[in-house]
Amino acid sequence: MVRSFENLREEEIKLLTKRLEEACSSSSSVNLSKLLMTLTNDIICRITLGRKYNIEEGGIDIKNLVMTSSGFFGKFFFGDFIPSLAWIDKINGVDGKMKDINNKLDCFLDSMVQEHVDADHKEPSDFIDMLLSIQNDKTKRFELDRSDIILILKDMFFSGTATTASQLEWTMTELMRHPECMKKLQDEINSISTHNLNVTEKEVEKMDYLHCVIKEGLRLHPSGPLLTRLSTEDVQLKGYDIAAGTQVIINAWALQRNPSIWGHDAEEYRPERHFGLNLDFNGTDSKFVPFGAGRRLCPGIGFSMVLSKLTLANLVKRFTWRLEVGPGGDDKPDLVEASGIDVCRKFPLIVFPSLVHA
Numbered sequence: 313m314v315r316s317f318e319n320l321r322e323e324e325i326k327l328l329t330k331r332l333e334e335a336c337s338s339s340s341s342v343n344l345s346k347l348l349m350t351l352t353n354d355i356i357c358r359i360t361l362g363r364k365y366n367i368e369e370g371g372i373d374i375k376n377l378v379m380t381s382s383g384f385f386g387k388f389f390f391g392d393f394i395p396s397l398a399w400i401d402k403i404n405g406v407d408g409k410m411k412d413i414n415n416k417l418d419c420f421l422d423s424m425v426q427e428h429v430d431a432d433h434k435e436p437s438d439f440i441d442m443l444l445s446i447q448n449d450k451t452k453r454f455e456l457d458r459s460d461i462i463l464i465l466k467d468m469f470f471s472g473t474a475t476t477a478s479q480l481e482w483t484m485t486e487l488m489r490h491p492e493c494m495k496k497l498q499d500e501i502n503s504i505s506t507h508n509l510n511v512t513e514k515e516v517e518k519m520d521y522l523h524c525v526i527k528e529g530l531r532l533h534p535s536g537p538l539l540t541r542l543s544t545e546d547v548q549l550k551g552y553d554i555a556a557g558t559q560v561i562i563n564a565w566a567l568q569r570n571p572s573i574w575g576h577d578a579e580e581y582r583p584e585r586h587f588g589l590n591l592d593f594n595g596t597d598s599k600f601v602p603f604g605a606g607r608r609l610c611p612g613i614g615f616s617m618v619l620s621k622l623t624l625a626n627l628v629k630r631f632t633w634r635l636e637v638g639p640g641g642d643d644k645p646d647l648v649e650a651s652g653i654d655v656c657r658k659f660p661l662i663v664f665p666s667l668v669h670a
């Protein structure tokens with residue numbers, strides 16, 4: 313399934329590198345955070361809806377709708393914590409705005425599903441087609457109605473776009489802060505990707521240091537740092553009584569920076585620590601849970617890893633990166649985090665790319 317979108321990913325990454333080449337030839341800076349968000353959004357659009365939908369493509373600005381809508385997830389709602397104060401959310405307008413954005417998104421996705429029903433493709437060509445064929449499968453033992461399909465599509469957009477884009481912007485941030493890691497990665501990429509200008513998916517699979525670079529980015533900057541669960545029964549944990557029905561929040565961000573687990577340099581970006589470390593992100597070890605764990609483990613791990621590796625390898629092989637020197641003379645990107653449910657950079661990564669291969 314992940315493999316089947318290889319051509320699509322390579323095409324979209326070529327478009328990104330083309331925009332970067334243009335910036336190189338005019339010596340101008342680029343908003344890399346925005347470009348990465350466009351990349352992940354366009355890819356998810358093509359996979360789920362069959363084509364791109366953004367302002368430039370003459371369609372609805374779905375990227376903006378999703379961003380605004382997911383911005384609400386990180387907001388404080390009085391009603392969630394003190395139900396009797398839910399009226400405050402109504403008065404300050406947050407409730408209404410959230411419903412408005414959600415309605416727009418629902419209407420748009422509903423029209424997309426209808427378009428696919430009307431087209432009646434014989435062979436599924438995208439994710440909506442696949443969901444419709446499951447819906448029509450008479451042998452299945454569950455119901456899948458229109459609202460379920462819309463919810464699944466929303467899940468893909470909310471969970472798949474900002475998370476992967478944020479993981480990429482943080483990894484680029486750390487690489488720019490650690491030129492020795494950037495150099496080591498460039499050397500690995502150049503030793504494996506020797507034939508073509510662009511790096512391919514087959515090539516990135518052989519890159520061990522690239523894997524560590526991404527793992528270390530996920531450790532320090534998990535894009536979904538708080539995992540929530542509802543306890544189903546009364547339990548006692550380390551002397552604490554947790555009643556059934558309690559919402560428990562697991563702080564993956566803190567776990568992954570804990571010196572008693574990761575050593576005295578836990579706060580430092582050091583991809584080498586993952587060499588020979590038998591600890592992966594598949595949710596089997598509570599020390600490292602950037603994709604969660606258990607039954608709700610992120611189903612997009614394979615997809616996001618292959619996209620992140622391919623994007624990063626191409627950005628690093630084809631370009632060198634420089635930051636505009638700030639008033640304080642600092643030429644390294646900062647590590648300031650935005651508040652909200654997805655921890656992305658607070659300030660976009662504005663950088664100057666230069667071509668490695670002229």
Ligand code: HEM
Pocket residue numbers: 467468471472473475476479534535536537539540601602603604605606607608609610611612613615616
């Ligand atoms: C670097 C990229 C990503 C990160 C860090 C990430 C992280 C997470 C985390 C922490 C969770 C919650 C897991 C839990 O509670 O145990 C989650 C859930 C989820 N993710 Fe991802 N994710 C990423 C990419 C993706 C992609 C690309 C997709 C799909 C295209 C995706 C789809 C989902 C879905 C549907 C869920 C909800 C699963 C459920 O509730 O059963 N994610 N993700």
